Amino acid sequence: MTTEPTPVLEVRALETCFFTDAGTVGAVDGLTFSIRKGDTLALVGESGCGKSVTALSILRLVPDPPGRIAGGEIVFEGRDLLRLSSREMRRIRGNAISMVFQDPMTSLNPVFTIGDQISEAIQTHESVPRRTAWRRSVELLELVRMPDPHRRVHDYPHRLSGGMRQRVMMAMAVACGPKILIADEPTTALDVTIQAQVLTLLDRLKREFGMTVLLITHDLGVVAEWANRVVVMYAGRKVEDAPVDEMLTNPKHPYTRGLIACVPHLQAVPSAERPPLTEVPGVVPSIVELGRGGCPFAPRCAQAMARCREQMPPPTAVVEGHQAACWLLEEATEA
Numbered sequence: 482m483t484t485e486p487t488p489v490l491e492v493r494a495l496e497t498c499f500f501t502d503a504g505t506v507g508a509v510d511g512l513t514f515s516i517r518k519g520d521t522l523a524l525v526g527e528s529g530c531g532k533s534v535t536a537l538s539i540l541r542l543v544p545d546p547p548g549r550i551a552g553g554e555i556v557f558e559g560r561d562l563l564r565l566s567s568r569e570m571r572r573i574r575g576n577a578i579s580m581v582f583q584d585p586m587t588s589l590n591p592v593f594t595i596g597d598q599i600s601e602a603i604q605t606h607e608s609v610p611r612r613t614a615w616r617r618s619v620e621l622l623e624l625v626r627m628p629d630p631h632r633r634v635h636d637y638p639h640r641l642s643g644g645m646r647q648r649v650m651m652a653m654a655v656a657c658g659p660k661i662l663i664a665d666e667p668t669t670a671l672d673v674t675i676q677a678q679v680l681t682l683l684d685r686l687k688r689e690f691g692m693t694v695l696l697i698t699h700d701l702g703v704v705a706e707w708a709n710r711v712v713v714m715y716a717g718r719k720v721e722d723a724p725v726d727e728m729l730t731n732p733k734h735p736y737t738r739g740l741i742a743c744v745p746h747l748q749a750v751p752s753a754e755r756p757p758l759t760e761v762p763g764v765v766p767s768i769v770e771l772g773r774g775g776c777p778f779a780p781r782c783a784q785a786m787a788r789c790r791e792q793m794p795p796p797t798a799v800v801e802g803h804q805a806a807c808w809l810l811e812e813a814t815e816a
């Protein structure tokens with residue numbers, strides 16, 4: 482009998498809300514998933530589906546007000562992060578769990594050199610002298626393959642290209658040897674040619690540091706190449722959860738199928754027989770406007786039935802390790 486590896490992080494029934502003039506927005510609505518040690522789990526969906534808010538919730542960085550984590554548990558190494566004091570949480574952030582953001586320019590401070598900023602990241606969590614922190618900053622820049630690291634360590638962020646800035650962010654993120662690295666759209670702001678370099682670097686750092694990665698992306702092409710498990714989100718909820726190969730060959734939720742159909746090389750048919758490139762019709766609804774009760778994808782779903790508009794589909798097992806939340810699965814079982 483094989484035993485499933487223990488998850489390194491478990492998100493259980495997470496609820497994160499934003500209180501706005503237009504009403505309460507349930508940005509993350511009952512989200513449950515777990516990440517096993519050493520996995521790269523991709524959280525996928527269009528803008529506004531709650532991926533980044535999930536990442537901020539894990540690190541307890543949701544701006545309050547207007548946001549608030551209203552319920553659920555985030556269990557890391559046996560402790561619910563939502564119950565830790567602010568002091569305990571500061572020790573975890575950037576140390577055991579660190580994050581790389583989409584736009585490094587907004588995360589780096591323009592008035593300090595990158596050496597100052599990496600050194601500060603080290604000294605926040607380790608009591609080492611300034612000189613040691615500076616030497617380690619150069620080593621970290623070497624590790625992330627920054628060209629000419631001894632000179633670049635003295636540079637200010639504006640002197641670096643977008644790809645170099647993202648390398649600095651990764652150097653800061655791994656400075657204290659985190660167990661989990663959250664990468665929120667780490668290549669979205671970069672040229673296509675640089676994207677592959679940054680993702681290759683992320684994968685190498687993951688292996689060298691023995692990290693587990695939560696990769697947030699809207700790009701299923703990136704998922705296919707770099708992740709081994711996927712959680713698809715729509716309107717704050719999980720709609721499908723499976724190993725990557727299973728998801729790409731046997732997607733069950735119409736939204737997942739639509740996302741896959743948008744990426745031509747992921748369609749598992751010869752190019753001559755491939756249907757034309759499509760897009761998922763419509764847009765992610767404003768979560769303020771969503772009724773609670775029906776399937777949130779119903780307004781965009783070509784297969785919606787009457788019950789879809791009235792009852793929320795529960796997560797249903799497809800095969801072991803693969804779940805989807807769609808009434809079509811129940812219809813198929815009953816047929």
Ligand code: SF4
Pocket residue numbers: 734735736776777778779780782783784785786789794806807808809
């Ligand atoms: Fe479409 Fe209904 Fe499935 Fe929702 S539950 S995805 S509306 S078929």
